[in-house]
Amino acid sequence: MFEQVMEGLRVLEDGTYLDGTFGRGGHARGVLERLGSGGRLLLMDKDPEAIAEAGRAFGADARVAIRRGSFADMGAWDLARQGLDGVLLDLGVSSPQLDVAERGFSFGKDGPLDMRMDPDSGESAAQWLARADEREIADVLWTYGEERMSRRIARAIVARRRERPLTRTAELAELVASVVPRGRGDIHPATRTFQAIRIHVNRELEDLERGLGAAHDALRPGGRLAVISFHSLEDRIVKRFIAARAKAPPGNRRLPEATGFVPTLRPVGGARKADEAEVAANPRARSAVLRVAERLPSAREARA
Template structure:
């Protein structure tokens, strides 16, 4: 969704922009091409491999600053405090993370059961599955994966780990597949469960909520918030965040009337999806949804 993202960010030559999910730098390159000598590009990512790529490719550019960490903590970065003209979050797991079996994100490639975007922080998926009780596992699969068979899968996981702990992605995927009823779906039976465990291990939705709030506060009037989501849970959070700051809440006859709502964001267009030509070359973009909002001046109307 590169053209839509660049249009959404509306880069100005002397602006300051934050790419909170650097990945492998596709969007960062586009922003830099549009910046002048007085512009600034701030790059963040949890993944040390992504940060290494950022350092190699952009570290010598005086306009670029690089910080390893979650965009949830962007407000703690001194470079952000002067204000931002644009923020980009490209959510979820990146293609390089999926394609490297050793990262443990893919049920299609056998590797260590890790799933952490930052391998130096928090619990791995294997560690969490070794200690979580059946109810917690089921709740995670249902809440973050919308997996209808969450209880059945959780029982199978707990029964199997009593015999041998889970350490490999292919092993977990096989147990999940065995627990699922046979169907005609083309989707692998472990898809939703792997998504759910990854989201939980990385605290992705909690980080998203914190990151959106921090980005909102850091944006200058006229600055743009641009977010690409890849599943409904993420997109719902982004949609509600923008709407909650763009429109007054609907009146409720049972509650006292509220006054004084002041909008701070304006939604830019409707949600957009990847074009057909992009999908032909990148099938993973089929579920991507882009939303853009603009920070309003104090006292403005949406």
């Protein structure tokens, strides 16, 4: 959704922008092409391979600063606290991560059952599956994957690990497929299970909520927030975050009327999706949803 993102960010020549999910730099290149010599681009990513690519591609550009870490922690970066004219968050797993079997994200490629976006932090999917009890596994599959067969899959995982631990992506995919009937179409029975475990291991929804708050606080009035989501759980969080800061909560006759609400975000258009040409070229884009919001002055900023 390159063109939609560039339109949404509305890049200013001398502005300061943060790409919180560098990936392999497609959007970052677009921002840099629109920046003048006085502009700044801050790049973040959890993935050390993405950060290495950022250094190779843009490390020599004086306008660029690079920091390894989660966008949830952008508020700890002095450069971000100085004020931003735009923040981009392209959520979920990147294509390079999916395509490399050793990262353990794909049920279509056999590799170590890892799934960590930052392989140097936290426990892997295999480690979590080895210690979590049946109820916890089922709750994660239901909450983050909306998997209707969550309890059946959890029972199968716990029964299997009594014999030997699950350490490979192909092992988990085959186990799930053995207990979940294949539905219509070409969607693999393990799709929701892999999504749920990945989200849990990487604390993706918690990071998203923290990151949205940090971006809101870092944006200057007039700055733009652009977020690309790939499933309903992410998009729901983004939609509610923007709505809560764009309009006063509905009244309740049992409670005193809320007064003094000052909106701090303005939605820019509605939810946008990839067009047919992009989906044909990149089938992964079919589930992408872009939401854009513009930062408004707070009550204090308006008085200043």
